[in-house]
Amino acid sequence: MPPESSTTPPALTRPSTGDELRATALAQFASIGFAGTSLQQIADAAGYSKSSVLYHFASKEALLGEVLTPAIDRLEVILNRFVDSPDETASRRRFVDDFIDFLLEFRLELHTFINQAQSLRGIPVIDRAGVLIVRLSDTLCHDGASTEDRIRFGIALGGAAYTLVAGMTFLNKDIAPADEIRQALSVVITELLAPVAVHTSQSRK
Amino acid sequence: MPPESSTTPPALTRPSTGDELRATALAQFASIGFAGTSLQQIADAAGYSKSSVLYHFASKEALLGEVLTPAIDRLEVILNRFVDSPDETASRRRFVDDFIDFLLEFRLELHTFINQAQSLRGIPVIDRAGVLIVRLSDTLCHDGASTEDRIRFGIALGGAAYTLVAGMTFLNKDIAPADEIRQALSVVITELLAPVAVHTSQSRK
DNA sequence: ACCCTACTTGACCGATCGGTCAGGTTCTGC
DNA sequence: GCAGAACCTGACCGATCGGTCAAGTAGGGT
Secondary structure (H helix, E strand, O other), rough: OOOOOOOOOOOOOOOOHHHHHHHHHHHHHHHHHHOOOHHHHHHHOOOOHHHHHHHOOHHHHHHHHHHHHHHHHHHHHHHHHHHOOHHHHHHHHHHHHHHHHHHHHHHHHHHHHHHHHHHOOOOHHHHHHHHHHHHHHHHHHHOOOOHHHHHHHHHHHHHHHHHHOOOOOHHOOOOOOHHHHHHHHHHHHHHHHHHHHHHOOOOOO | OOOOOOOOOOOOOOOHHHHHHHHHHHHHOOOOOOOOOOHHHHHHOOOOOOHHHHHHOOHHHHEEOOOOOOHHHHHHHHHHHHHHHHHHHHHHHHHHHHHHHHHHHOHHHHHHHHHHHHOOOOOOOHHHHHHHHHHHHHHHHOOOOOOHHHHHHHHHHHHHHHHHHHOOOOOOOOOOOOOOHHHHHHHHHHHHHHHHHHOOOOOOO
């Protein structure tokens, strides 16, 4: 292996084994599911042995934890920034932008959590993500939100996760000028969440 | 077992063993995933032995097929009725109604297919459902549909599937006057699909 | 009585599961 | 050169996987 300057910070260096394994595992978890993915599959796909996977990660659950944690940390930051913001309406626009950035960067992580949270209850990282999503829902819908508001939020969340992962390689095949997707997402998500936002002080008619 | 009139058609009679197993398997497939569900789990949950499951169904894949087929048949009928209809705009409204009925009746089946189709390619029933969804997408979006139109369709489809299954017992907890959900779904889905419909003869600007 | 069909089951099969462990290789600091 | 950490691996463990098979039970028709 070519020598790297002794103090290389964790950047610019080519991906470590742990990173490769995390990325491979994420792809498998998102498409086949956590329960349906074996450590052997992950090891084979990444070009290592099963023992190597278990050397880098204490267990299959621990691997899931390390895979999902960065996404959840990021979502937590976004939500906190939104909650702390004083300006109501302006911060909502920025929140939607932040959220779409989050969607695009962590779509596999979100898809994994969104579609398997129910069956993975008890795993710390899943429970943590669960309370975050509930908090997000409550924050966006306030207290007296109508059923329609809740459904709007659910469709935006689950719909985006599906479209960006399963729908992408299945319906659209290739179409994807990237920022065209981003803009379309922005329009649709904003449209879905807007009524929720506007209702704020008039939801009880 | 109490005697039933010799010619009981497949109705009014209490659920057969096969029906129980299908229902149990569907619930497991939808929440844990096909790959993550074992025949033993299904058998235990339904109160039979694993051998009994394999007596009624030739294999795990065959069980999946029998579980999903009714939903796909129904979707095919809806789509064909929509395609054959002469009136463009009026039939779209009826299609959305049909589709929402379909969503509510077969939400577990749709959720199972939507989130696992990619990893189950090759299984006949899955491939059949796949071409159906693509046909549905093409029919609704026509040829020159924009990226936004495609994304609208994807979000409506995936969002509804998620909200009615995972989101239901996870975000909304209990709120569910049933027809209130139906009406809210109608509003949101119509709103999501409306632009797609309107574009029909003006999509190329 | 008889048999036949429908149904259910436990024992069993080879393969694979998540996980442990001891040993090997390679690199680094001294 | 050498000790030790870091990394990778095959052999192995008990449990469980999907699936087969023979035996057993219960009813229905004759």
